[in-house]
Amino acid sequence: xxxxxxxxxxxxxDEAAQMLDGLYEHSPWIAEQALNERPFTSLAHLKHAMCEVxxxxxxxxxxxxxxxxxxxxxxxxxSKTLTAESTNEQTKAxxxxxxxxxxxxxxxxxxxxxxxxxxxxxxxxxxPRGVGYNKQQIIDAFERRLHGHPEFELAECLRNIxxxxxxxxxxxxxxxxxxxxxVWDWQEKLAQHSDPGYAEQGQLTVTYLTDAHRAxxxxxxxxxxxxxxxxxxxxxxxxxxxxxHPANAGGKYLMTGSHYDTVRNGGKYxxxxxxxVPMACVSELHKQAKxxxxxxxxxxxxxxxxxxxxxxxxxxxxxxxxxxxEWLDQQDADGITMRAAMQHAGLCVDDIPKIQxxxxxxxxxxxxxxxxxxxxxxxxxxxxxxxSINGSVRYLCEIIGTASHAGTTPMDRRRxxxxxxxxxxxxxxxRAAKDGDSVATIGQLNVPGGSINVVxxxxxxxxxxxxxxxxxxDALVADVMAQLTHICERRSVRHTAELTMxxxxxxxAPEWQARWERAVSALGVPLFKLPSxxxxxxxxxxxxxxxxxxFVRGENAGISHNPLESTTSDDxxxxxxxxxxxxxxxxxxxx
Ligand SMILES: [Zn+2]
Numbered sequence: 001x002x003x004x005x006x007x008x009x010x011x012x013x014d015e016a017a018q019m020l021d022g023l024y025e026h027s028p029w030i031a032e033q034a035l036n037e038r039p040f041t042s043l044a045h046l047k048h049a050m051c052e053v054x055x056x057x058x059x060x061x062x063x064x065x066x067x068x069x070x071x072x073x074x075x076x077x078x079s080k081t082l083t084a085e086s087t088n089e090q091t092k093a094x095x096x097x098x099x100x101x102x103x104x105x106x107x108x109x110x111x112x113x114x115x116x117x118x119x120x121x122x123x124x125x126x127x128p129r130g131v132g133y134n135k136q137q138i139i140d141a142f143e144r145r146l147h148g149h150p151e152f153e154l155a156e157c158l159r160n161i162x163x164x165x166x167x168x169x170x171x172x173x174x175x176x177x178x179x180x181x182x183v184w185d186w187q188e189k190l191a192q193h194s195d196p197g198y199a200e201q202g203q204l205t206v207t208y209l210t211d212a213h214r215a216x217x218x219x220x221x222x223x224x225x226x227x228x229x230x231x232x233x234x235x236x237x238x239x240x241x242x243x244x245h246p247a248n249a250g251g252k253y254l255m256t257g258s259h260y261d262t263v264r265n266g267g268k269y270x271x272x273x274x275x276x277v278p279m280a281c282v283s284e285l286h287k288q289a290k291x292x293x294x295x296x297x298x299x300x301x302x303x304x305x306x307x308x309x310x311x312x313x314x315x316x317x318x319x320x321x322x323x324x325x326e327w328l329d330q331q332d333a334d335g336i337t338m339r340a341a342m343q344h345a346g347l348c349v350d351d352i353p354k355i356q357x358x359x360x361x362x363x364x365x366x367x368x369x370x371x372x373x374x375x376x377x378x379x380x381x382x383x384x385x386x387x388s389i390n391g392s393v394r395y396l397c398e399i400i401g402t403a404s405h406a407g408t409t410p411m412d413r414r415r416x417x418x419x420x421x422x423x424x425x426x427x428x429x430x431r432a433a434k435d436g437d438s439v440a441t442i443g444q445l446n447v448p449g450g451s452i453n454v455v456x457x458x459x460x461x462x463x464x465x466x467x468x469x470x471x472x473x474d475a476l477v478a479d480v481m482a483q484l485t486h487i488c489e490r491r492s493v494r495h496t497a498e499l500t501m502x503x504x505x506x507x508x509a510p511e512w513q514a515r516w517e518r519a520v521s522a523l524g525v526p527l528f529k530l531p532s533x534x535x536x537x538x539x540x541x542x543x544x545x546x547x548x549x550x551f552v553r554g555e556n557a558g559i560s561h562n563p564l565e566s567t568t569s570d571d572x573x574x575x576x577x578x579x580x581x582x583x584x585x586x587x588x589x590x591x
Contacts, residue, residue, distance in 0.1 A: 002174030008046075009039040019172070022085055023050070023165045026068040030054055042524030043169060044382065044574060051162055051380035066119045066157050072138065073098055073106045074120070085168055092132045093125035102135055109142045117150055124163035128555060128568040129184050130170070130177075155378070156557070162380060166570055179284070180573030183276045186223055190216055190260070191268040203265040203563065207308035209238060209341045216260050220275065220300045227279050228286025229298070236351035237318045237342075238302030244282045247291035254586065255297045255357075255365045255545070258537055259304035259315060266305075267565025269370045273552060273572070274537075275300045277368045280576045281583060292583060293590040294363055301537050308332045308341075316537035320544045321356035357544070364512055365541035366582065368550045368575055370567055372534050372560035376553035381528045382571040383578060385516045386549035389532045389539050390439075390466040391473045391505030397484070401493035403457025417459035418447050420491050427483045428463075431476065437531055438467040438476050463497075468531035470505050506539045509546030516550050519581035523574055550578060 008016055013035060020031035034049040054062060070076040070086055073095040082090065090096060098106065113121045123141055127133045133141070145153060170176065191204050193212040198205035206212050220240045224232040229242035240260075243253070258274025278298045285292070301315030311317075311327040328339040328349065342349050371377075376384045401415035425442045432440035444462040465480065467473035481497065488495045513529075521527050530551065538547045552575050555566040 003172055005040055005043065022083065023168050024065060024161065025083060025086065027065045040524065043173060043175060045524030047166055047169065048380060048526055050165065054158065055380070062154070062158060063119060065161065066122060069120050069122050071110045071120045072123065073103060074110055089125050093138060094135050098135065105139060109146065113142070113146055116146065117153055119157065121145065122157040122160045124160045124167065126167050128566050129181065130167055130569060159377065163568065177569045177573030179280045179576045180569035183273070183280050183572045183576065184569040186276045187268050187272050190219055190272060198265060204262055204268060205264045205266065206260065206262045208261055208303045208314070209345045213261060214345055220260060224279060224298070227283035229282060235355045236348050237315055237323065237355065238345065238347055239315045240300040242298045244285065244296040245291070246295040247293055251294050252361055252363050253295040253297045254363045255299065255541065256367060257299035257301060258367050258369055259301040261303050261305050261307065263305050263307060263561045265563060266561055267563060269565055269567055270372065270560055271304060273370050274368045277572065277575050277579055281579050292587050294586060304537055309338050313537065313540050316540035318352055318355055319357050320540055321353070322540065323352050359544040362545050363586065364509065364546040365538060366512065366548055367536060367538040368552060368579065369536055370554050370560060370565065371551040371558050372554065374558040375530055376528065376551060377555070377558045379528060381526055382553045382574050383520050383525050384528045384530045384551040385513060385520060386532050386551055387508055387513065387529050388468040389506040389536055390468055391470045392464065392466040392501070392503050393473065393477055393499065394501040395463040395497045396500050397463060397495060397497045398458060398460045399488065399493050399495045400458050401456065404455045406453045406455055409455055414455050415491060415493050416455050417493055418456035420487050420493050421445060421459045421461050423487050424484055428480055431479055435467060435472060435476065438472060439533055440465045440476065440480065466533060468505060469507065473505065503535065503539065506542035506547065508548035512546050512548035515582045515585050516548055516578065518585060519578040522581055523577055525574060550575065
């Protein structure tokens with residue numbers, strides 16, 4: 001018998017506690033305390049209330065919960081003393097059906113893990129799609145996490161417990177995130193295409209106009225047709241465009257989308273999530289034969305990551321007339337010019353200026369994207385409203401001191417270039433942290449021609465500084481550059497600094513950000529706002545029309561540009577629901 005939220009909200013306290021029994025392993029107190037938050041407006045609301053109870057319960061209670069869990073394929077499984085829920089999960093993951101070698105391997109991992117952390121390894125074995133990891137994936141996750149820091153691993157165990165509970169809750173309430181699964185499956189299928197050299201190793205790499213890239217475009221085209229878009233075409237730079245017409249000809253369009261190229265050995269969701277979420281919404285509209293007072297234009301941008309050519313945001317740039325003709329002569333690592341690659345792909349280079357959009361025909365631009373950071377994961381909130389895409393600047397710098405004998409030069413007589421950079425790095429770390437939401441990084445730091453027995457005479461390094469507003473970024477840059485000058489004077493070394501990139505911040509348009517906020521709140525998800533540290537296609541559209549973004553929580557502490565990048569079909573479902581809510585808001589506003 002499946003439950004409804006209404007039953008849970010109207011039941012007596014004891015009855016309600018009974019309904020939620022078995023969610024947290026041998027720990028009914030979590031669900032019981034969360035009942036204080038009734039009435040729940042959604043399952044997302046209930047889930048978050050339970051997360052909050054555990055977050056505030058203190059470390060001993062958290063450890064008690066973790067230790068209430070059985071080991072994976074451990075003694076309790078063998079002696080058949082698992083709870084019904086755990087038996088179901090471990091059976092589905094194939095853990096009751098291990099070969100003797102697999103069984104021995106898992107026992108060894110259990111023992112090593114317990115010895116290091118003094119609690120059992122916790123993994124939501126039904127995984128992000130709910131269908132279950134295979135045994136190899138489980139063993140891989142086990143081996144990887146064995147190397148984690150104890151504090152991080154404690155948090156990771158708690159997050160996995162919440163995911164286990166989420167799936168148990170779905171089962172109790174008979175809920176399937178059907179559209180989330182759909183979005184998940186599209187991404188899984190798209191990830192089958194990968195560039196040569198990476199595909200063989202099971203890695204995902206899709207760079208501009210390779211065979212894999214063109215296969216992706218074809219697959220997205222077919223998916224869009226299946227969804228019921230009225231027009232689907234590939235434009236002159238390789239963007240795949242799907243248009244769902246408005247109720248009346250001449251209506252404006254909402255533009256949305258993200259990129260389908262990837263970094264090398266990247267994740268399956270970066271960019272692609274922002275293509276498939278609105279596609280799921282259009283598919284539903286089409287099924288219901290529903291037209292809105294405005295059209296929907298979903299653009300799968302061909303290029304954002306700048307991997308094959310040094311031309312980032314090529315796809316979205318072309319739509320705002322920011323395609324630079326000199327890019328066509330850029331060569332890839334094999335000496336193939338962009339022009340030749342485009343001709344080979346059957347794209348008409350001469351038509352590029354024609355794809356520039358007239359902003360007057362659009363309501364605005366929205367983009368959903370996986371967060372690519374740890375923030376939403378840490379606060380146990382599935383969706384985050386983006387306040388601004390950070391402005392950034394980059395410099396390539398050099399400090400020149402004096403190379404001298406490492407044995408004979410006394411410490412007070414050195415002009416050590418590397419120590420000067422080290423001092424700057426520590427200053428930057430503190431200065432950026434002081435803002436709360438600025439970031440500053442020295443990602444490259446080299447001592448050219450350095451030797452083990454020579455005081456560094458030169459040190460080349462990079463600076464990357466970002467903040468949600470240009471003013472905040474400029475203040476950060478001014479302080480860091482002043483400190484650089486100050487350090488160099490005090491240490492009697494000199495420096496050069498070359499500005500290589502400067503991008504303005506793209507604050508969300510207030511009325512569009514407010515639409516996302518209303519959508520998130522309507523789902524019962526706590527409102528959480530954050531700036532985007534990474535650049536996105538929305539930055540380009542920002543130059544010509546209002547824009548606002550929505551982030552989706554990433555698993556594995558939000559890791560991205562990495563094959564471990566992941567999110568759940570439950571979170572994707574919430575994202576589809578939020579997008580649908582924004583479409584409904586716009587319909588009401590325009591009718
Ligand atoms: Zn991206």
